Amino acid sequence: MTVQIxxxxxxxxxxxxxxxxxxxxxxLQILQARLYSDVQRLFAQKNALVFFNRFDEMFAVTNGVTLGEHVEILKELLKSHNLDISISIGSGKTPYEAHLDAYRARNQKVQRNKLKVYGDTKDGDYVQIMHVDVDGSTSTVSKDLTPYEISSLIANLHAKLLQKFMEKGALTFFLGGDNFMVVANGIGSAETVELLDEVTNGMKIRLKCGIGKAATARKAAEMATKALDTIRDLRKTGKIERIFEQSCL
Known part of the structure; x- marks a missing residue:
């Protein structure tokens, strides 16, 4: 059971x-935005998905993307950007373990090609991604708080989600608005509810979460978003669900 980062x-x-x-x-802001756009586009073509970590560093969930395809992506990036860019590949039972494997590959210069692509690819089993958002943020939070106060709330929420899920081997990324995605292989629905409750304890907000499972990150994210949309649709019929899961495995 592995995931590739x-x-x-x-x-x-x-x-x-x-x-x-x-x-x-x-x-610099323009450069970073253009680079992110290109990285996201190139990996999405391989059914992977990219998240910002820091603006000079991005995490891609790359199950199914081969070493050769990583090399080709880096070649394309270097054609468009006069920068020193590297890609480090890792795998593990959890996303956190996979990112550590990639980190070690870069530090140890584990290089099997002429470009700065470190590490190697492995056959991954599946990707599990959660799409999390604030319940009723448009109607409640936006009425009670100013725009910048909302930013403060979301930043605090992000920090708590990041820490709680990292303790379970998962990686959390902010998407914008009040949306987050968590790469969370191995975390079940019941445990997810417990973690979300711990995160929001004392914050006067609730979270809902769609969980998606698939062979690739792009498809898993699609399943997670469909699951989140299903929660919204069910509420129109009077059925309240905080967690919903969809899989195409």
Whole structure:
């Protein structure tokens, strides 16, 4: 039971930014946005899915993407971006273990090609992704809080989700708005409810969660979003569900 994580990173980014002059911040933001767009597009074509970690580093969930395909993606990125970019590949029973494997491959320079693609690919069993959002945020939270107060609430929520799920070997990413995705192989529905309750304890909000399982990350995310949409549809009929799961395995 394995999941594959690939870390796309701009190497030497900090020192490089210092060579861009003082009036650089807008240029850096544009560069980061363009790079993310290209990374997401190229991996999505392989049925993978990319999440921001930090703006100079992105995590891709890459079950089914071969080593050769990683090399081709890096070649495409280097054609468009005059940057020192590396991709590190890892796998593990949990997403956290997979990211550690990728981290070690980069640090140990485990390289099987001429480009900076570190590590190797393995056949993954499945990907489990959760799509989490704040219950009723449009009608309740937005009425009670200012836009910046909402940002503070969401940042606090993100930190709590990240910590709680990381303790279980899962990786949490903010999507924007009040939406998060958690790469969460091995965490069942009952445990998910417990974790979400622990996260929101004292926060005066509730969370709902769609869980998706599939052979690839892109399909798992689709299943998770369909599950979340199902929760919304069920509520129109008077049935309240906080967790719903869909799988195409």
């Amino acid at each position: 690939s870390i796309v990173r701009i190497d030497g980014y900090g020192p490089w930014t210092l060579t861009r002059g003082s009036d650089r911040e807008h240029k």
